[in-house]
Amino acid sequence: MDIHEYQAKQLLAEYGVKIAAGGLAYSPEDAVQRAREIGGHVWVVKAQIHSGARGKAGGIKVCKTHDEVSDAAEALLGKKLVTHQTGPAGKQCLRLYIEAGTDIAKEIYFSLLIDRAHERIVMVGSAQGGMEIEELAENNPDAIKKIYIEPAVGLQDFQAREMAFALGLHPDLVPQAVKLIQGCYRAMRELDANMVEINPLVITGHDELIALDAKMGFDDNALFRRQKISELRDKTQEDPREMAAADRGLSYVGLDGDIGCMINGAGLAMATMDMIKLAGGEPANFLDVGGGASAERTEKAFRMVLQDKNVKAMLVNIFAGINRCDWIAEGVVQAVRKIDMKVPLIVRLSGTNVEEGRKIIHDSGLPIITADTLAEAAEKAVQARNEVVAKAQG
Numbered sequence: 001m002d003i004h005e006y007q008a009k010q011l012l013a014e015y016g017v018k019i020a021a022g023g024l025a026y027s028p029e030d031a032v033q034r035a036r037e038i039g040g041h042v043w044v045v046k047a048q049i050h051s052g053a054r055g056k057a058g059g060i061k062v063c064k065t066h067d068e069v070s071d072a073a074e075a076l077l078g079k080k081l082v083t084h085q086t087g088p089a090g091k092q093c094l095r096l097y098i099e100a101g102t103d104i105a106k107e108i109y110f111s112l113l114i115d116r117a118h119e120r121i122v123m124v125g126s127a128q129g130g131m132e133i134e135e136l137a138e139n140n141p142d143a144i145k146k147i148y149i150e151p152a153v154g155l156q157d158f159q160a161r162e163m164a165f166a167l168g169l170h171p172d173l174v175p176q177a178v179k180l181i182q183g184c185y186r187a188m189r190e191l192d193a194n195m196v197e198i199n200p201l202v203i204t205g206h207d208e209l210i211a212l213d214a215k216m217g218f219d220d221n222a223l224f225r226r227q228k229i230s231e232l233r234d235k236t237q238e239d240p241r242e243m244a245a246a247d248r249g250l251s252y253v254g255l256d257g258d259i260g261c262m263i264n265g266a267g268l269a270m271a272t273m274d275m276i277k278l279a280g281g282e283p284a285n286f287l288d289v290g291g292g293a294s295a296e297r298t299e300k301a302f303r304m305v306l307q308d309k310n311v312k313a314m315l316v317n318i319f320a321g322i323n324r325c326d327w328i329a330e331g332v333v334q335a336v337r338k339i340d341m342k343v344p345l346i347v348r349l350s351g352t353n354v355e356e357g358r359k360i361i362h363d364s365g366l367p368i369i370t371a372d373t374l375a376e377a378a379e380k381a382v383q384a385r386n387e388v389v390a391k392a393q394g
Helices: 004-013 028-038 064-078 133-137 159-167 171-190 219-226 242-248 266-277 295-306 327-341 356-362 375-393
Strands: 020-026 043-047 058-062 096-100 105-116 120-126 146-147 195-202 209-211 217-218 251-254 261-262 283-290 313-320 345-351 367-372
Touching: 004 020, 004 171, 004 195, 004 217, 004 345, 020 028, 020 283, 028 043, 028 064, 043 064, 064 096, 064 133, 105 133, 105 171, 120 133, 120 159, 120 171, 133 146, 146 159, 146 327, 159 171, 171 209, 217 219, 217 283, 242 251, 261 266, 261 295, 261 375, 266 283, 266 313, 266 375, 283 295, 283 327, 295 327, 327 345, 327 356, 345 356, 345 375, 356 367, 367 375
Parallel strands: 261 283, 261 313, 313 345, 345 367
Antiparallel strands: 020 096, 043 058, 043 096, 105 120, 105 195, 120 146, 195 209, 195 217, 251 283
């Protein structure tokens, strides 16, 4: 789960990370009021969306008068910002963060990430901040410093100091940097975050280290014990299909294709999507209904897939181990009758009680296309999809 910049800053500030004065605004009038409360002569109006590279998309505006703050807010609120992270659909800006202008002497980069390959937390820093870390890694990899942290031991003081010096900081700033780094690590550990990024982390003209931007991501599986974090979720910034699935206990990821998928098991789901692509089609989604695919859960999954108006055909691929094919078949038949499906349905069952399951589908009298193998199911799904498209065009 991702959160907004202002939310990440509020959390990090509780762990000793310095941030500039700021406030949230939902209207141009709010924005001007926040600017008045902050005081000073320079303010930054920032669009709050779940994406980096907002500046390149016109989502960050520096203002020197209250009229400029109002105009910037008017231009940004309701606007869809398109970045390389949002894709062509973009994300709509529905709230703004008004922040005091900062006297920037230098920009640096700092983050903490989970490196699953090394089974460690990795601390990443660079004396070159304010730009995309991916670009920096490609163009100048030597400018990036990585320090691995053993989770059982935790961040050591010498590691924090090593990173501070790697960032090219003056020795007088090292104590500040160590405190900031330790605060970020404690926030990551205590809040079940899987990513903390400050880019840019700036040195001001008064020799202060301030987080000018902040991003945090959290482990969805730990939200049940982090109510405070869970309440920060902004569903307007996420795929509505994925949100609806999560609320119903289903694992769903929307894709750009038109062949809907309902599968049990993440590995089988990945293999099924590969087979669809191999057969010349494009999957519309990843949907893992899990091991307990009851009739009720199956119906929910069907409705979830068919909410996507791009779906031209649907493939159900179930391997019954803990479950049973006859239970799955009954759920599929019940769901199809309730939903009144308008697109072709291809079902492939394998595993426990497979013959009984196939008989239930056959005896249902419903126009369900069956397949014995995954390859056959994928080919039939693509064929059915092509027939629907040809009929629509004809």
